[in-house]
Amino acid sequence: MKTILVTCAIIIKDEKIFAFQRSETMKLPLKWEFAGGKIESNESEIECIKREIKEELNINIQVTQRLTPVTHEYPDFKIKLIPFVANYIKGDLILREHANFILAKKEELLDLDWAEADIPILNEFLLL
Ligand SMILES: Nc1nc2c([nH]c(=O)n2[C@H]2C[C@H](O)[C@@H](COP(=O)(O)OP(=O)(O)OP(=O)(O)O)O2)c(=O)[nH]1
Numbered sequence: 126m127k128t129i130l131v132t133c134a135i136i137i138k139d140e141k142i143f144a145f146q147r148s149e150t151m152k153l154p155l156k157w158e159f160a161g162g163k164i165e166s167n168e169s170e171i172e173c174i175k176r177e178i179k180e181e182l183n184i185n186i187q188v189t190q191r192l193t194p195v196t197h198e199y200p201d202f203k204i205k206l207i208p209f210v211a212n213y214i215k216g217d218l219i220l221r222e223h224a225n226f227i228l229a230k231k232e233e234l235l236d237l238d239w240a241e242a243d244i245p246i247l248n249e250f251l252l253l
Pocket residue numbers: 131132133151152153157158159160161162163204206240241242243
């Protein structure tokens with residue numbers, strides 16, 4: 126099975142963290158995730174995450190840290206998910222693809238129904 130390369134960002138604003146709920150029509154419907162998307166050819170990981178966040182959410186971020194990538198096999202596809210920690214810089218949030226979002230305290234994140242690939246990432250982040 127081909128592995129798709131996906132970046133995602135743990136975006137921090139005023140010491141809280143953004144999480145996003147996938148829409149009903151996306152793959153992994155209604156699961157929570159860190160926003161991001163597939164790496165395009167000739168694009169670096171950092172270029173990818175900044176582009177995806179701007180496209181999906183209309184905000185600018187500054188990346189501060191790369192966490193450990195997670196390879197996960199879903200029943201019908203396989204991904205390598207590359208996580209970054211980032212700070213919100215500017216822009217009014219507009220949800221262009223997602224169904225919902227929260228800006229939550231660290232300890233509230235565990236209550237969400239996460240996409241499976243995100244769980245090791247969330248656990249690493251919570252230990253920082
Ligand atoms: N953006 C993002 N995708 C994630 C996360 N966790 C996770 O398993 N994924 C999966 C869901 C998607 O299948 C894939 C990312 O692709 P994407 O968001 O660019 O596009 P998509 O699959 O919704 O769109 P498409 O293939 O239907 O065109 O990775 C995450 O935290 N962020």
